[in-house]
Amino acid sequence: MKLKRILSIPIFSVIFVVGFVYYITVFIFIEDCYGLSSPEGSWKAMIFTLLGALFSFSFCVCVLTDPGGVPSQFLPDMEENPVSDQENKTTAVQQRHCDKCSTYKPPRAHHCRVCRRCVLRMDHHCVWINNCVGLRNYKAFVVLVVYATITCAYSLITILCCALRKDWDFSGRMPLKIFYITSGMMVLGLTLTMGTLLSWHIYLMARNMTTIEYYDAKRAAWLARKSGLSYHHPFDVGTFKNFTLVFLSL
Ligand SMILES: [Zn+2]
Numbered sequence: 001m002k003l004k005r006i007l008s009i010p011i012f013s014v015i016f017v018v019g020f021v022y023y024i025t026v027f028i029f030i031e032d033c034y035g036l037s038s039p040e041g042s043w044k045a046m047i048f049t050l051l052g053a054l055f056s057f058s059f060c061v062c063v064l065t066d067p068g069g070v071p072s073q074f075l076p077d078m079e080e081n082p083v084s085d086q087e088n089k090t091t092a093v094q095q096r097h098c099d100k101c102s103t104y105k106p107p108r109a110h111h112c113r114v115c116r117r118c119v120l121r122m123d124h125h126c127v128w129i130n131n132c133v134g135l136r137n138y139k140a141f142v143v144l145v146v147y148a149t150i151t152c153a154y155s156l157i158t159i160l161c162c163a164l165r166k167d168w169d170f171s172g173r174m175p176l177k178i179f180y181i182t183s184g185m186m187v188l189g190l191t192l193t194m195g196t197l198l199s200w201h202i203y204l205m206a207r208n209m210t211t212i213e214y215y216d217a218k219r220a221a222w223l224a225r226k227s228g229l230s231y232h233h234p235f236d237v238g239t240f241k242n243f244t245l246v247f248l249s250l
């Protein structure tokens with residue numbers, strides 16, 4: 001099952017893009033501007049290799065870690081349910097029953113149509129790791145996005161530094177200029193995408209929300225406003241504690 005998940009086009013696409021960015025950064029830009037045998041060039045290449053290794057390790061962890069399934073013996077606690085009367089309690093419990101898995105779902109668990117099972121604290125199904133992002137691999141996913149952002153930003157700065165160091169009057173052949181511009185635009189796009197994704201997850205972590213809960217909360221807040229009430233996300237326990245719940249969890 002795991003092997004089948006690894007052998008997917010999106011995962012190979014990520015490996016290809018990472019390999020390509022690593023190759024052009026180290027063997028074309030750093031080699032061309034500093035030389036890999038020079039002290040400056042070798043430590044720049046070493047730092048980038050370390051970042052690439054950290055990214056690759058996190059990527060493997062995200063792909064291979066089980067996001068967290070619902071235990072088969074799980075039963076909802078009727079008494080702990082926040083709704084008051086018996087009829088509403090029964091409706092709430094029915095809503096937490098997954099007809100596809102024929103089990104009850106704990107709070108924050110959702111059914112993933114791709115994985116065909118319920119996932120604990122499900123954030124979303126990520127095609128790039130071909131896995132769900134849930135309770136057990138959310139921290140690894142955030143760390144992966146951090147490494148991806150730093151790695152892309154490092155590559156972008158390297159390309160910019162090389163472009164500024166080059167004497168374009170003498171070495172400014174057109175194909176070389178096109179290569180610099182194309183590579184720079186590609187890495188800039190990756191840096192902005194990863195940076196935006198990281199900002200989004202920092203915002204979600206600060207509020208102890210999953211991506212699914214964000215959209216549910218938006219609707220709940222709109223309904224509350226219509227009734228003249230204010231909505232408070234039930235799992236939000238304060239920004240600092242929300243972050244510790246993610247980073248100090250298993
Ligand atoms: Zn299910």
Ligand SMILES: [Zn+2]
Pocket residue numbers: 112113114115116124125126131132133
């Ligand atoms: Zn999934």
